[in-house]
Amino acid sequence: MQLNERSITNTPAQRTTRERIGLMVFGTDASAIVSTIVAAEKAGVQQVWVTQGTPEPDALTIFAAAAALTSNVRMGTAIIPTYPRHPLALAQQLLTLHDLAPGRVLVGIGPSQRPVIEGIFGIPIGAPLEHLREYVTVLRAILGEDNVDYHGRFYTVKTRLPRLPRTPILTSALRQGAFRLAGELADGALTWLCPVPYLLQDALPAMRAGAEEKGRLVPPLMAHIPVVFGQDRQTVRALVRTEFDSGRFFGRLSFYARMFADAGFPVASDGSWSDEFIDNMVVSGDEATIAARLRELLDQGLDELVVMPIPRTDPISQTRLIQLIGQL
Known part of the structure; x- marks a missing residue:
């Protein structure tokens, strides 16, 4: 059974704004990340996301520790790289989390x-x-079928888990082919550094086309939204460029550069970002302005938001964002 057919949660119209906005937590200290997840739940945050950096602490192990100290907050990975982790090994970890925090992991x-x-x-x-x-x-198949006997191009798997920890599976997406694939078979799409107009005009239609081809419901798009607490536009842009290596690392990666060009914001010859690109990707201002903009993005058609403070590891920005989300 495709989990998408039950929906990851309820439809957007049935969920509150707070349920549709999750906090992305960064860090290289596992205990600090667990503490942040606990604090976020206490503040009213409904969903947290942790990326699996390399080499950084394991996100799913962090979730296992956080599960013992929380009761309601949902926890998602954004993302776990597939190549280094066999799907059966990942399924075993998800089985463990299903036992510790049933229904709370994506x-x-x-x-x-x-x-x-x-x-x-x-x-x-x-x-x-x-x-x-x-x-x-x-x-x-491993998470949802009693017996798996799979022989493919990349994997051969014969197994049976003791229990079936049906867990929503979301896929990363940058360009239209990846968004279409998410529409075809995933329970949602996760974005990174995609400007909002591109998500609305290109990503969502591609997901709809993929879902329509397979005769299934369109899965939700989880849009990554960097947030800066600041009023001065130049200061905001400078913070974003500093946070992302002046925009040059991603701008020099061919598949990111192609996505930026698809979105109408081609990078310069040195890989740097334009002011217009940053303005269309980042939400900034004071608490009231940011909250209003996040609601507007949901009203425009984005299903869920994965918001990230800039700077990512600044405790003051992180606390302000936790409080903002918890009060929506």
Whole structure:
């Protein structure tokens, strides 16, 4: 059964604004991240997201620790790279989390980036979209079928879990092919550094087309939204550029550069971002302005928001954002 057909939660119209806005938590200290998740739940945050950086503490192990100290907050990965982690190994971790925090975990997965997979892990990337398609197919089977006997291009799996921890599977997406794939077989799409107009005009239609082709409901799009507490436009832009290596790292990655161009914001020859790109990706202002803009983005058609403070590890910005989300 596709979890999408039950919906990850309820439809957007049935959920409150707070339920549709999650906090992204960053850090390299596992205990600090767990403490932030606990504090976020106490403040009223409904959903938190942790990315699996390399090499950084394991996100799902962090969730296991946080599960013992929380009771309601939902926890999602954004994302876990697929190439280094066999789908059966990931399924075993999700089984553990299902027992510790039933119904509270979402797993976001994706192929990650060539400098990480090939440069750090030494694993060659080939046909990343097809690899992701097969990975989701295998993972869903392990999580939802009594017996799995799968033989594919990338994986051969024969197994049976003691229990079926049906867990929503979300996929990362940058360009239209990945968004279409998410519409075809995932329980949601997770974005990163995508300007809002691109999400509304290109990503959502691609997801709808993929879902329509397979005769299934359109899964939700979880839009990554960087947030800066600040009124001065130049200061906001400078903070964003500093946070993302002046925009040059991602701008020099070919698949990101192509997405930026698709969105109408091509990078400069050195990979740097334009002011217009930052203005269309980042939400800034005081608490009232930011809250109003987040509500507006949901009203425009984005299903859920994954908001991230800039700077990512600034405790003051993080606390302000936790309080803002908890009061929506």
